[in-house]
Amino acid sequence: ExxxxxxxxxxxxxxxxxxxxxxxxxxxxxxxxxxxxxxxxxxxxxxxxxxxVESEVPEPEHAVKATGVDLGRRDIAHTSEGDHWNAQQLNQVRDHYSRLRAALQRKVGEGTRSTRRRCRELLQRLSGRERRFQAWVNHCISTCVSGTESLAIVARAKATCSLIALEGLTGMRERTNQQSRSKVERRRVNSWAFSQWRQFLEYKAARAGVKVVVVPPAYPSQTCHRCLWLGQREGKRFRCVNPACGWEGDADLNGANGIALLGVAVNRGLLP
Ligand SMILES: [Zn+2]
Incomplete structure (x- = not known):
């Protein structure tokens, strides 16, 4: 120095x-x-x-409420505040790489010796490029301001004295697999991208003194966050069938609010 x-x-x-x-x-x-x-x-x-270098992590601030984050399929992330980040562009790029990789892998099995070697080299380069692209996207969602006015999850949680509630990973995998069993969907959901995304978020939150709690993954996305009745979920829409409540709106927003509720319960020691 x-x-x-x-x-x-x-x-x-x-x-x-x-x-x-x-x-x-x-x-x-x-x-x-x-x-x-x-x-x-x-x-x-x-x-x-x-x-x-090592740095001291500040003691997490006392949270008065929770921001729920739903890691979904159509959106990468949807918060109970209504912020969401679209996965469409990311998925397009990843599908492109995936098709390219499949074509190259076929060639590795056929082709002349030099073609096979070139394909193997190309495959290796491809894996690095795809990984870097994804890491960049994940980084942006968890730290930067996305869009023009929506604050990033950590920044907003800090500003509103909230903790961040996330769903356990296994639940997310099971839930999304229940909804769609297509090969394309499974590849997206099971990829390491989600666990890396969570690591980024936990790391940024720790540095900002924002507490992160992981809620039990068994939460059914058909539950209404207002009244806890089971409702109807049709694609992007959720409708509560409780006549006294009748909440209707975005299914991911409902899911994120349900996760926020559970986050408060976990934080108070009411849930394991
Ligand atoms: Zn309801």
Missing amino acids: RDWTVSLTTVEGRERFELDVGSYQRGRLTGSNPKAATLVKRQDGSSFIQIG
Whole structure:
């Protein structure tokens, strides 16, 4: 930190290299005690270093209510505040990669020796590109402002003294599989994207001092969040059949509000 250099042991002995970093990185490194570092060599011959620093996580603030987040099929995420992020574009890109991969895999089995090798190389490059695209999308949803005025989930939860309630992953998988068993749907839902998305959210929330609770996955999406009666769900619409309630609206919004209710219960220790 004195001269912003790192000391590396090379085959020709110890050498110091100057760090080419911005003010954000300097801020994080200042006064910290790096525990680990990895030197990474790029394909173009250049190198960079990843330095891991530990930081204290603030004590989660006392929450007065809960924001429920429903991780669904048509929308990547739908919150009880009504914010939602569409999965259509993401799914289109992923379907494209998936078709391309299937075509390449067929060729790996046929083709001449050099064709097979080229296909294998292409497959490898493809997996990295798809992963990076998805990581970028996930990052944006959990941190950035999406759209023009909708605040990100963490920022809004912090501003409204809310905790964030998420559904257990297994439930989400079962529930969505019940609704559709098509191969395309299953591939989307079972992918690692959802668990990575959750990791991002939990990480950002911890740093912001926002509590995250995971609610039991058995919550039926047919339950009305207003009166807890079973209602009717038809695609995107939900209709409560309780004559005293009669709530009607977006099915994902109803689901997210149900998750928020459960989140409050879990937080008060009323549910495991
Ligand atoms: Zn109702």
